[in-house]
Amino acid sequence: MSERTIHNSENSMPVRRLSWSSAIRIACLAGWIAAGAAQAQEAAKPTMELAQVDITKVEPHDIASEVRIAGSLTPIRRSTLAARVASTIVELPVKVGDVVKAGDLLIRFDKMALESTLTVRQASAEAMRAQLELAESVQRRTAALGERGASSEAAQLEAQANVANLQAQIRSKQAEIADAERDLANAEVRAAFDGVIASRPVEQDQTVGLNTELMTIVDLSKMEVDAGVPTSRIPMVSIGQPVELNVEGFPDRTFSGKVTRISPTAVAGSRAVRVFLAIDNDDGILKGGMFTTGILKVDERKNIIALPNSAIRTDQAGSFVLKVQDGVLRRQPVQLGTAWTDRSLVEVSGLEAGEIVVSAPLPALEADMPVVVEGL
DSSP states (O other): OOOEEEEOTTTOOEEEEOOHHHHHHHHHHHHHHHHHHHHHHHHHSOOEEEOGGGEEEOOEEEEEEEEEEEEEEEEEEEEEEEOSSOEEEEEOOOOTTOEEOTTOEEEEEOOHHHHHHHHHHHHHHHHHHHHHHHHHHHHHHHHHHHHTTOSOHHHHHHHHHHHHHHHHHHHHHHHHHHHHHHHHHTTEEEOSSSEEEEEOOOOTTOEEOTTOEEEEEEEEEEEEEEEEEETTTGGGOOTTOEEEEEETTOTTOOEEEEEEEEEEEEOTTSSEEEEEEEEEOTTOOOOTTOEEEEEEEEEEEEEEEEEEGGGOEEETTEEEEEEEETTEEEEEEOEEEEEETTTTEEEEESOOTTOEEEOSOOTTOOTTOBEEETTO
16 A cells, blocks of 8 residues: 545644554564653562571471460479378488378377277276176066065166166277277377478477478479469369479470360459369479479460461552562452461461562562572
């Protein structure tokens, strides 16, 4: 198609029209110019260099909320022994720190006075039984005479009352004998369970009164921690939850335990609920009173993807992260889930394992910006 000149009928000025080939050449030239401008603009963007500390590799993790606890160790089983008799200690074979077995002798009291008391009460009871036999014989004779009219009704009633009185006195004597026998048995104090002597405030040859504290024995095979948990976290705590404890004096060892009891009420004047944790101590290295700190894991989640809070960005379209892909930052929308404020982590979905995202708080970074990651 050749160029043609057309005359305008009104002003007779010629109008020149381009051929198709010329139009195509002009369009291509405009496209090349636009593409070159875009490339120039892209080349003008500075390439940002990111360090390893600025990025996070997406990987699934097992995460749990943590409640930090602290408290002192106490033996779960302990017994404070008190004197059940008033007497003198004649044998005291154990000292503080001694290991004892169930049935071992701990204290022996002087038995002479106790044995004498038992003998007197037994003799008194025997004399009372003899009087009862005589009274029963009199009652039978009085009843026989009454049948023949030789004894009055009043005499018969008196004989019956005398027998009943003596029977009641004998029952009282039998109770006194039982008390004396129990006191004699209590003259020897023996261990009720395997344990260790924790305290012993008395000495041999000391005369003690009734209910005097003698010693305390503890079982160290099971220890307990009385810890306070904030009321805001207590709904996440349940019986049987595991806990890892660090004990003062054992910096390189962690002790495992579990929740055994939870108090039904908060401690007065505080916003904490008492939680009791049990720890096995079969080797006996833990002692009562040791200070412990630990972490109680609650709301444990497995195989989830979580990122630092600083990796999450927000705009009008919603939450997103900047993902490093082919040397360029790409905007990747994400959905947020559970947040772990104690770890500054948040659960996200919309990412695949192995992807790399910017986790440093770098507000100057934008989508489509070229980047280079140190070490990649």
